[in-house]
Amino acid sequence: MKNGKILVVGGAGYIGSHVVMELIKHGWDVVILDNFSTGNIRLVHPDACLVKGTLDDVNLLDQLFAEHKFSAVMHFAAFSQVAESVREPLRYYRNNISGTINLLEAMIRHSILYFIFSSTAAVYGDPECIPILETHPCRPSNPYGRTKLMIEHLLSDCDAAHGFRYMTLRYFNAAGADESGTIGEMHNPETHLIPIVLEAAAGLREHVYLYGTDYSTPDGTCIRDYIHVSDLAGAHLLALKTLLNNGKSNIYNVGNETGYSVKEVIEKAEEIVGKRIPVIETNRRPGDPATLIASSEKIRMELGWTPSYGSLDAMILTAWNWLAQSNRSNNAKSYQKRQA
Numbered sequence: 123m124k125n126g127k128i129l130v131v132g133g134a135g136y137i138g139s140h141v142v143m144e145l146i147k148h149g150w151d152v153v154i155l156d157n158f159s160t161g162n163i164r165l166v167h168p169d170a171c172l173v174k175g176t177l178d179d180v181n182l183l184d185q186l187f188a189e190h191k192f193s194a195v196m197h198f199a200a201f202s203q204v205a206e207s208v209r210e211p212l213r214y215y216r217n218n219i220s221g222t223i224n225l226l227e228a229m230i231r232h233s234i235l236y237f238i239f240s241s242t243a244a245v246y247g248d249p250e251c252i253p254i255l256e257t258h259p260c261r262p263s264n265p266y267g268r269t270k271l272m273i274e275h276l277l278s279d280c281d282a283a284h285g286f287r288y289m290t291l292r293y294f295n296a297a298g299a300d301e302s303g304t305i306g307e308m309h310n311p312e313t314h315l316i317p318i319v320l321e322a323a324a325g326l327r328e329h330v331y332l333y334g335t336d337y338s339t340p341d342g343t344c345i346r347d348y349i350h351v352s353d354l355a356g357a358h359l360l361a362l363k364t365l366l367n368n369g370k371s372n373i374y375n376v377g378n379e380t381g382y383s384v385k386e387v388i389e390k391a392e393e394i395v396g397k398r399i400p401v402i403e404t405n406r407r408p409g410d411p412a413t414l415i416a417s418s419e420k421i422r423m424e425l426g427w428t429p430s431y432g433s434l435d436a437m438i439l440t441a442w443n444w445l446a447q448s449n450r451s452n453n454a455k456s457y458q459k460r461q462a
């Protein structure tokens with residue numbers, strides 16, 4: 123039996139495509155709105171209805187909301203590279219904030235009042251204490267984080283003014299790929315650690331630059347809380363269900379409460395792929411805090427979220443599997459044959 127219909131804005135992106143997969147698996151109809159600025163047609167689920175377009179196109183939004191009766195909207199469409207946001211802040215503010223305002227206005231015009239928003243650990247900035255609770259002060263240290271925090275404020279104002287209800291999920295470091303190997307991370311350029319490490323392992327790049335070995339962490343490299351993208355997708359389904367049941371707005375961290383250093387990630391990848399990965403140690407990347415680890419107690423207790431792929435092994439293995447299946451790497455493919 124079908125549940126209803128969800129509009130997924132940015133459903134052709136890395137996280138959006140995994141959420142679409144999960145929604146369809148659980149009986150939801152999905153309409154994807156994506157402008158393919160960073161999304162990829164290979165990540166679009168075959169059973170979703172695809173609309174190519176941007177959030178600038180207010181007429182298109184009105185048409186969409188007039189044509190479909192959506193139960194809720196999920197919003198993943200944003201620029202998300204920290205360094206780029208420092209170089210081009212206005213492009214980030216325009217895209218991330220104006221686009222969201224157009225979307226929210228259209229929703230309110232058409233009386234669609236349930237919204238799931240993809241936010242980020244970057245709203246916290248440099249943490250005062252670890253693990254980071256949702257009540258930790260939000261002092262983002264770059265324009266990207268500020269755009270997300272501004273939208274969080276905007277949502278809370280819409281809640282007060284229009285009876286609009288939202289769930290905000292603050293992601294820590296999304297990693298891995300769907301177990302099927304049919305969708306996964308595909309950024310251009312790639313800036314995230316795990317895909318870069320695996321591309322180096324597969325011979326698709328010469329080496330990995332390790333940004334900073336003088337942080338105040340046990341091995342001197344940054345520590346992050348990696349969360350499997352399918353577990354992240356599961357959190358969206360729970361947030362949706364809860365929102366539609368009790369209709370209260372809320373904010374949740376989504377992380378594993380476990381930190382791995384950059385060196386630990388590289389070592390684990392070497393163990394999994396069975397070869398040395400060339401690394402060049404270099405300067406710190408501007409804006410990288412030493413350690414980011416979530417408290418995910420709130421989402422566990424209130425939504426009953428439990429990760430199924432909490433280990434770093436699972437994240438690296440599924441990402442490696444995706445690299446092989448996406449036909450970009452013969453090395454990854456031959457590794458898989460050896461394992462079979």
Ligand code: UDP
Nearest residue numbers: 313314315318331332333344346384407410
């Ligand atoms: N990192 C690195 N080399 C890379 C990419 C990332 O050393 O090629 C480091 C980065 O400085 C950070 C960690 O890996 O300490 C995670 O970075 P990523 O970009 O994956 O996620 P972020 O935490 O910035 O969202």
